[in-house]
Amino acid sequence: MAMDRLDQTFAIPIKGYAWLPDLRRRSHGQPVTMRLLGKPAVAIGGPTAAKFFYDAGHLERHTAIPGPVIDTLFGRGAVQTLDGPEHEARKALFVALLMGDGVETLAKLVGVAFDEAADRWRGAGEISLFDETALVISDAVSRWCGVPENERDRTDLALDLVAMVDGFATAGPRHLWARLARRRREHRLTELIGEVRRQDPAPTAVSAIAHHPAGGDPLDARTAAVELLNILRPATAVTWLAAFAAHALERWPQMRTKIAESDEYTAAFTHEVRRFYPFTPFLAGRARRDLRFQRVDIPRGALVLLDVYGQHHDPRVWPEPYEFRPERFRRRPIGEFELIPQGGGDPRTGHRCPGEQITIAVLGTLAQRLARLEYYLPPQDLTIDLARIPARVRSGPRIVVV
Ligand code: HEM
Numbered sequence: 368m369a370m371d372r373l374d375q376t377f378a379i380p381i382k383g384y385a386w387l388p389d390l391r392r393r394s395h396g397q398p399v400t401m402r403l404l405g406k407p408a409v410a411i412g413g414p415t416a417a418k419f420f421y422d423a424g425h426l427e428r429h430t431a432i433p434g435p436v437i438d439t440l441f442g443r444g445a446v447q448t449l450d451g452p453e454h455e456a457r458k459a460l461f462v463a464l465l466m467g468d469g470v471e472t473l474a475k476l477v478g479v480a481f482d483e484a485a486d487r488w489r490g491a492g493e494i495s496l497f498d499e500t501a502l503v504i505s506d507a508v509s510r511w512c513g514v515p516e517n518e519r520d521r522t523d524l525a526l527d528l529v530a531m532v533d534g535f536a537t538a539g540p541r542h543l544w545a546r547l548a549r550r551r552r553e554h555r556l557t558e559l560i561g562e563v564r565r566q567d568p569a570p571t572a573v574s575a576i577a578h579h580p581a582g583g584d585p586l587d588a589r590t591a592a593v594e595l596l597n598i599l600r601p602a603t604a605v606t607w608l609a610a611f612a613a614h615a616l617e618r619w620p621q622m623r624t625k626i627a628e629s630d631e632y633t634a635a636f637t638h639e640v641r642r643f644y645p646f647t648p649f650l651a652g653r654a655r656r657d658l659r660f661q662r663v664d665i666p667r668g669a670l671v672l673l674d675v676y677g678q679h680h681d682p683r684v685w686p687e688p689y690e691f692r693p694e695r696f697r698r699r700p701i702g703e704f705e706l707i708p709q710g711g712g713d714p715r716t717g718h719r720c721p722g723e724q725i726t727i728a729v730l731g732t733l734a735q736r737l738a739r740l741e742y743y744l745p746p747q748d749l750t751i752d753l754a755r756i757p758a759r760v761r762s763g764p765r766i767v768v769v
Pocket of ligand 1 (some may be wrong): 447448458461465598599603605607646650717721722
């Protein structure tokens with residue numbers, strides 16, 4: 368198949384989450400060849416494509432992530448931008464910190480912080496569930512990481528963490544705000560890392576990152592700050608999913624009782640939220656050598672895009688994909704490359720998100736709290752604009768706790 372001559376760069380901000388699914392639908396699910404910023408690119412999707420995407424040796428990341436995304440979402444030198452042995456060594460740090468006993472502790476801290484906040488919301492009129500949840504999570508996760516009290520300037524920290532995620536995929540003022548937020552936080556946390564490094568190692572994430580040996584020496588303080596933000600920021604991003612969970616509870620209120628009463632049903636609900644709602648649109652890597660996928664040649668250096676949102680709404684993978692049905696996840700294992708809102712494959716070796724267990728535990732905790740909370744939604748705009756990356760429930764949503 369010849370490389371499509373049409374450059375797709377300007378279609379991304381116009382079509383957002385619908386961009387790749389539309390192109391792939393038109394090609395009946397076959398790989399779509401195109402050009403992006405004048406360079407060859409191929410879009411693929413589906414569990415077989417996800418397996419291909421994560422096959423060791425197929426793709427590299429350090430040349431695939433655009434500068435504006437690094438300068439807002441990830442940070443220079445972050446684990447997301449590494450390949451090979453360097454990635455392996457850095458990833459081990461995250462696996463040790465995020466995939467062990469601490470998961471439940473963090474979920475409990477979030478639950479306690481949510482309960483305290485809900486007491487304040489009661490009788491206080493309308494509140495933005497999005498803004499308030501961001502405060503709850505950023506406070507809990509910075510406490511969990513061992514960030515000292517004086518660094519946890521609650522509202523400003525939460526605003527900055529949200530801004531880094533909110534502004535990574537736009538050219539407007541949100542992007543500028545994201546850059547400023549990152550610069551500000553990296554600066555402050557670099558100083559914190561310096562201080563922590565002068566102290567003896569302690570059993571906290573801040574200390575583990577500050578003292579983490581990279582090739583014998585600790586990481587430079589700035590990179591260590593970037594990696595600390597790589598825990599604080601994505602944990603706070605669970606706010607997006609919590610707002611989507613509230614949206615689902617409003618549209619399908621019959622699920623409330625089951626969520627309030629059953630941990631097993633709640634787990635299925637969190638998976639369905641992560642499948643159904645738009646968060647990660649697609650992932651990108653660059654071909655390390657000439658490759659071939661489903662009879663399409665992918666030349667060395669071409670960008671390979673994995674259509675995450677499209678895979679989650681493909682009827683060949685998920686029957687009736689536009690129906691919100693937690694039942695589809697009940698009492699069955701989930702394939703390694705099937706549900707991929709946080710990447711696919713093995714998180715210990717590849718780039719798959721090491722914070723997935725935390726996401727499920729924190730989202731489950733918040734979904735159960737919401738299902739048990741007495742509140743109502745005043746009239747508001749609950750639409751979700753698929754052209755906006757990352758998508759949000761337009762009004763928050765705003766709730767009144769009674
Ligand atoms: C809102 C929930 C979350 C979503 C949608 C999400 C999504 C993702 C995605 C799509 C990737 C990239 C996978 C790839 O490049 O192949 C990733 C990587 C990563 N995530 Fe998450 N994530 C979430 C929550 C978390 C949490 C809670 C943490 C930590 C507390 C976390 C830490 C990381 C890190 C450190 C990486 C880089 C892994 C690597 O490059 O090896 N994420 N995440």
